[in-house]
Amino acid sequence: xxxxxxxxxxxxxxxxxxxxxxxxxxxxxxxxxxxxxxxxxxxxxxxxxxxxxxxxxxxxxxxxxxxxxxxxxxxxxxxxxxxxxxxxxxxxxxxxxxxxxxxxxxxxxxxxxxxxxxxxxxxxxxxxxxxxxxxxxxxxxxxxxxxxxxxxxxxxxxxxxxxxxxxxxxxxxxxxxxxxxxxxxxxx
Amino acid sequence: xxxxxxxxxxxxxxxxxxxxxxxxxxxxxxxxxxxxxxxxxxxxxxxxxxxxxxxxxxxxxxxxxxxxxxxxxxxxxxxxxxxxxxxxxxxxxxxxxxxxxxxxxxxxxxxxxxxxxxxxxxxxxxxxxxxxxxxxxxxxxxxxxxxxxxxxxxxxxxxxxxxxxxxxxxxxxxxxxxxxxxxxxxxxxxxxxxxxxxxxxxxxxxxxxx
Numbered sequence: 001x002x003x004x005x006x007x008x009x010x011x012x013x014x015x016x017x018x019x020x021x022x023x024x025x026x027x028x029x030x031x032x033x034x035x036x037x038x039x040x041x042x043x044x045x046x047x048x049x050x051x052x053x054x055x056x057x058x059x060x061x062x063x064x065x066x067x068x069x070x071x072x073x074x075x076x077x078x079x080x081x082x083x084x085x086x087x088x089x090x091x092x093x094x095x096x097x098x099x100x101x102x103x104x105x106x107x108x109x110x111x112x113x114x115x116x117x118x119x120x121x122x123x124x125x126x127x128x129x130x131x132x133x134x135x136x137x138x139x140x141x142x143x144x145x146x147x148x149x150x151x152x153x154x155x156x157x158x159x160x161x162x163x164x165x166x167x168x169x170x171x172x173x174x175x176x177x178x179x180x181x182x183x184x185x186x187x188x
Numbered sequence: 189x190x191x192x193x194x195x196x197x198x199x200x201x202x203x204x205x206x207x208x209x210x211x212x213x214x215x216x217x218x219x220x221x222x223x224x225x226x227x228x229x230x231x232x233x234x235x236x237x238x239x240x241x242x243x244x245x246x247x248x249x250x251x252x253x254x255x256x257x258x259x260x261x262x263x264x265x266x267x268x269x270x271x272x273x274x275x276x277x278x279x280x281x282x283x284x285x286x287x288x289x290x291x292x293x294x295x296x297x298x299x300x301x302x303x304x305x306x307x308x309x310x311x312x313x314x315x316x317x318x319x320x321x322x323x324x325x326x327x328x329x330x331x332x333x334x335x336x337x338x339x340x341x342x343x344x345x346x347x348x349x350x351x352x353x354x355x356x357x358x359x360x361x362x363x364x365x366x367x368x369x370x371x372x373x374x375x376x377x378x379x380x381x382x383x384x385x386x387x388x389x390x391x392x393x394x395x396x397x398x
Contacts, residue, residue: 017291024292025198027354057288058192065365069357084356092194099193100287108284117224124232125239125281132240153247157377160244160256161384165392167240168265168385171233178229187225 009111016102023095029083032090039094043101050100058096062089128174132167139163189257189337189366189374190279190297193290196347197354204295204343211303212276215269234270235277238262242278246377254369254377257336260329261382263306264313265389271310275302296343305336325386326379333378337370338363 003011026032040047066085073080112119143151143159151159220227241258262271276298282288289297309332316324345359352358 020193020291021198021201024194024196024201027351053287061192062194065357065361068365069361072361073358080356084353088194088354088356092192095193095290095292096287099283099291103284103287117228120224121228121232121277122281124228125235125277126285128233128236129239129281132236133243136240136244151247153377156244156246157380157384160246160381161386161388163244164237164241164258164261164381164385165388167237168389169392171237175229175233178232179225182225182229 005107006110006113009106009108012102012106013108013111016099016106019098020095023091023098026091027084027087029087029090032087032094036090036094036097039098039101043098046101046104047097050097050104053100054093054096058092059089062092124178128171131174132171135167135170136163139166189333189340189370190289190301191293191340191344193292195344195355196293196296197351198292199350200343200347201292201296204293204299206295208276208295208298208303212273212298216273219267219269219273231273231277234262234266234274235281238271238274238278239281246381254374256378256381257301257305257333258381259302259306259336260309260313260332260378261385263310263332264325264328264382264386268303268307268310271306272298272302275306296340300339300343301336304339305332308332308335322383322387325382329379329382330375333370333375334367337366337374341366 002008023032023035026035043050066089070080070082070085109119109122112122139159139162143155147155216227216231220231238258241256241261244256246254246256257275259271259275262274276294279289279294279297279302283291283294309328311328312331313324313328316327341359341363344355344357344362347355348358348362
């Protein structure tokens with residue numbers, strides 16, 4: 001029998017946290033391989049998309065560090081076995097894959113519903129991020145349209161300073177408005 | 189510059205969570221107050237500000253780009269406690285909403301990037317601001333970036349020392365891989381960005397910028 005919301009999302013999040021910590025303790029390549037197989041079966045819907053995100057976001061850093069370390073140790077005359085490096089890459093990729101797959105199946109706002117302070121903070125932050133990001137995106141487009149060439153480091157840095165100053169002023173004003181609205185609705 | 193999940197074992201991540209959580213609670217209470225109508229809008233807005241600033245990409249010579257952290261700016265404008273709360277929440281949002289960064293390493297990343305980095309930036313800024321405001325802001329942001337990066341590299345080095353079979357990458361490789369871009373590009377970009385933002389805030393007389 002499926003759990004009703006928000007219990008379902010909370011249970012999934014709790015299981016995710018426990019599995020992330022458990023996987024982060026594993027160094028055995030065979031255990032990690034079995035866990036990767038289990039994760040691929042459990043999260044087969046959308047697995048290719050998440051695997052692609054992991055390949056682009058996590059693998060380059062983990063692989064780069066592993067190859068550099070292996071080469072460095074070899075150069076020092078202390079060649080290391082490849083298994084720990086493979087386990088490191090697989091562990092980082094597996095936890096990222098599980099995280100992305102779980103978060104796609106969870107309603108975070110619903111899961112936080114029994115915790116009013118956390119859910120209000122989440123809603124406020126996400127709404128402000130949306131508002132501020134619109135301004136930042138429009139400013140970047142404005143900078144590109146004003147210049148006959150691609151903006152360089154100096155152009156973007158100067159523009160970022162001005163954009164951030166505007167974002168700070170806007171966020172302060174938004175905070176005041178939200179505080180007034182909360183007080184008007186009886187929040188203390 | 190943050191550590192992704194899988195690089196650190198619970199021997200390090202659990203104590204880091206244990207240290208970061210009460211510090212975060214204390215910093216939030218001290219800087220934002222206990223009343224929801226006062227604290228939540230300000231925390232939400234500043235967290236959103238830090239989140240959006242981290243999305244600003246600066247093109248750097250060589251065809252790549254660097255992203256800002258903006259925490260040194262928050263530390264200089266407000267104080268390191270505000271920067272710690274906001275950066276920790278940004279990291280939590282990235283982990284819970286975007287699946288980026290990591291859940292197990294959240295404590296380590298919050299302490300390194302949210303507390304040590306901004307703390308160093310604030311200390312350097314306070315120490316040098318009598319000589320020159322912009323130079324102090326640049327030096328603070330540069331130092332903050334280096335301290336945060338070095339802290340992350342040191343934690344990865346500690347994991348290698350504790351269990352080389354778990355984390356086979358030795359400290360010199362981690363330090364070189366992280367400190368080289370931080371010393372040559374990221375710190376300079378963060379410093380210039382902090383100076384540029386403070387200059388605009390001062391010129392526009394916003395928020396009583398230093």
